[in-house]
Amino acid sequence: MSPEAVQESGVVEILGFNRVELIVAEDEIEDAVRQFNDLLGLHLPQPHPIEGQPVLSATDFDGHIEFVAPVDGAGGFGAALERHGPGQIGPLVWEVADIDAARAWVLERGFRIKFEYDSSKGNASERSTGVYQLILEPAEWFGFNVTLMQRGRPVS
Numbered sequence: 001m002s003p004e005a006v007q008e009s010g011v012v013e014i015l016g017f018n019r020v021e022l023i024v025a026e027d028e029i030e031d032a033v034r035q036f037n038d039l040l041g042l043h044l045p046q047p048h049p050i051e052g053q054p055v056l057s058a059t060d061f062d063g064h065i066e067f068v069a070p071v072d073g074a075g076g077f078g079a080a081l082e083r084h085g086p087g088q089i090g091p092l093v094w095e096v097a098d099i100d101a102a103r104a105w106v107l108e109r110g111f112r113i114k115f116e117y118d119s120s121k122g123n124a125s126e127r128s129t130g131v132y133q134l135i136l137e138p139a140e141w142f143g144f145n146v147t148l149m150q151r152g153r154p155v156s
Contacts, residue, residue: 012105013097018149019064021090023077026056028086029069033058036065051122054078059129061151066093091135091145099132099150106148112137120153 024032033044042063047056054074059066068090070078080088096102106113115135119126133149 010105012102012148015095015097017064018093018095019059019061019066020092021066021068021145023080023088023090024067024069025081025086026069026071026073029056029058029067032067036067045125048125049123051126066090091147093133093147093149096148096150099134099148099153102148102150103134106134106136111140114138 022032029047033047036042037044040063042060042065044058044060044063044065044067047058047067047069049055049071050057054071055077056069056071057066068077070076070081072078073082077088077090080090103113113134114137117131117133117135119129119131130152131149132153133147136146136148138145
């Protein structure tokens with residue numbers, strides 16, 4: 001696929017790979033952010049809580065990376081760390097041009113959406129990102145956590 005986005009009949013417009021989410025323990029996320037920024041030249045912000053979820057997050061969209069940490073070891077990220085230990089790779093995220101078209105495309109093909117995330121409903125740090133995500137069912141994607149996201153989605 002060329003670097004430019006293409007859209008064919010029956011295909012959702014994928015703008016490209018957006019980021020990988022790396023799961024770290026809650027007591028390590030600030031050190032991980034500092035180390036990746038200092039040694040790899042990234043621009044990860046201070047971790048912030050995700051409204052309504054037991055998660056801390058720090059995302060550098062230009063660096064294609066997000067650190068996530070389960071608060072008090074809770075939720076799916078906590079379960080991943082408990083099962084497999086440190087060094088877990090979380091969702092693989094692709095950016096789409098139109099999240100509503102992506103939702104229709106996924107559902108028309110019989111795939112399930114496990115969770116939808118709308119940053120406009122979160123705290124101030126989340127709202128500033130303007131992100132809407134569709135988290136797809138891992139069992140249908142060979143065990144991988146696949147997410148489709150749109151940045152700058154108009155708020156209705």
